[in-house]
Amino acid sequence: MTPPRPPLWRHPALAPVYAAALAIGCVALASLVVAPHASAGDDPPGPPTAPPTATAPVASPTTRAAAKPVTTAPGKVPVTAVVTVTEARAGLRLSHLAVQIREGAVVLADERADDQGQWSSEITAGRREVCVMSADAPVRLAGxxxxxxxRQEQVPGTRPIELKIEPARVIARVTGGGTKVPSDSSVTIRYAQDGYSEDGALDQSGSxxxxxxxxxxxxxxxxxxGWRFAGAAAPGGEQCQAITNPVADVTFSVEPS
Known part of the structure; x- marks a missing residue:
């Protein structure tokens, strides 16, 4: 008997055909499995977006507060003063001048003037004593x-208090007049309280x-x-005076010998 022949679809020559068909089928199947993607017109995928948070309202530009009006303490009135020095060569610095306003023994105000000699404070109204002092020298109100x-002043006044000052001096006054003075004569001021003494000399004006x-x-x-004290028999020498007014000139009468 003749053995049966295998089916033609199992013929070995068809194996390559089957392999090619299987490959084509796999590609077709893969094309049907599409990865999910955003629809057309959407933004491309990106990192996760944080949930929206409440936003603080935008503050409008701040406006600088208007300057507050100057107020005066209850029961007090503003008072101003202008201090001037009668002689520029006196060497008194305006910022070293202090103005005091007193009512009897009570000091109501005690402040320094500024570099322009301006001074201001607040005190109770009335007739007051206005005083000026300096850290540079003993001073007095001119005139x-x-x-x-x-001096006495009514506070408040219609205008600032004007204080013209001048320093106290040690002066050699030449009897009989003349232009010559005993410049370079030595001055010594002895302070009894602490034993301190201050030394100096008369300048070209004799003070x-x-x-x-x-x-x-x-x-x-x-x-x-070349000089002597007025009425003295001998030339030269020394004379001393005690202080009776701490803002008055200390005057010595002298004459050529």
Missing amino acids: TKPASAC FIPKQLPPDARVCLRLVD
């Missing part, structure tokens, strides 16, 4: 007789501005050659 650093003239001090002047 006061007797010499004084204080010397001390740093202070307390009531316990004594001022001594020793003349240079």
